[in-house]
Amino acid sequence: MTTILMIEDEPALVRILRSYLEQAAFQVETAGRGDTGLDMWRAIQPDLVLLDLNLPGMDGLDVAREIRKQANTPIIMVTARVEEIDRLIGLELGADDYITKPYSPREVVARVKAVLRRASSIQKRANFLQTGDLSIDLDAHLVSRNGEIIDLTPTEFNLLVTLAGYPGRVFSRLQLLEATQGTAYEGYERTVDAHIKNLRAKLEINPKEPQYVETVFGVGYRFSRSG
Incomplete structure (x- = not known):
């Protein structure tokens, strides 16, 4: 089963997104802090990371930077930061997609599937x-x-x-x-x-x-x- 690691500190959003992702047949692991999320990424090596930027313990951009130092795990940044510079910084760090809050959970699931399809198609060619x-x-x-x-x-x-x-x-x-x-x-x-x-x-x-x-x-x- 494809594993999604969601690093998000808003419990309500975690519950909603987990429900939608599990209905789409994904296995979902969660972390509420940036530092613990990075530790969990190292431990479980998920297929994709849904990463909030405003996190306690460790900023999401720093989490993305550390992941990119070690692997090419697909990353989708999910954040309330709406400034274009934040989106561009995230992409320059190697994020594969960027979604701003508020968002539709269905859109998040669609973006997850799209990013995973791209990664899969690269492997299959x-x-x-x-x-x-x-x-x-x-x-x-x-x-x-x-x-x-x-x-x-x-x-x-x-x-x-x-x-x-x-x-x-x-x-x-x-x-x-x-x-x-x-x-x-x-x-x-x-x-x-x-x-x-x-x-x-x-x-x-x-x-x-x-x-x-x-x-x-x-x-x-x-x-x-x-x-």
């Missing part, structure tokens, strides 16, 4: 992409440059596969959202910029002069044919 010194093994979910492994989150990996699968083709931000999230959420186009920034920081020798992922100003991004 049977293919291998090679461009210049960059190798992308879709079966093993591995990216390497000159034999050195590059550690990507599921969203970053799916974004790279989408772009590298069609070198030279320009993708708009909405198209990339559709490809990587399954649904193009209006108003979230800038989340792609955050993921691209993360991807370049890991992929490019010099992120300020990208060799692989190029910006097409006013349109979106493309993967360089020359790589």
Whole structure:
């Protein structure tokens, strides 16, 4: 059974979301503090983390940062923080999605399923992409440059596969959202910029002069044919 770890300090929300997630056939574990949530993540290695940002014990952003140091577990941040900068910081830390309160529990379940589908589809694709010194093994979910492994989150990996699968083709931000999230959420186009920034920081020798992922100003991004 797929396990969801919910790190949330509002008991009413925990009860509601647990009920909806269990009805969707997920196993749900919960923690009410950031520090205990991080300990629980280490102990049970869940398939996905639903992470609040305003937590006692340890801030949610710090929890996400620690998880990303050790693994690529999909993370959905759930928070009352509505400022765009908070969302972008969360995405830059490697979150796969971001939901603001108040929200529909059904939407949360839908987002959980979408993120898990993306992670699963990455594992199931049977293919291998090679461009210049960059190798992308879709079966093993591995990216390497000159034999050195590059550690990507599921969203970053799916974004790279989408772009590298069609070198030279320009993708708009909405198209990339559709490809990587399954649904193009209006108003979230800038989340792609955050993921691209993360991807370049890991992929490019010099992120300020990208060799692989190029910006097409006013349109979106493309993967360089020359790589």
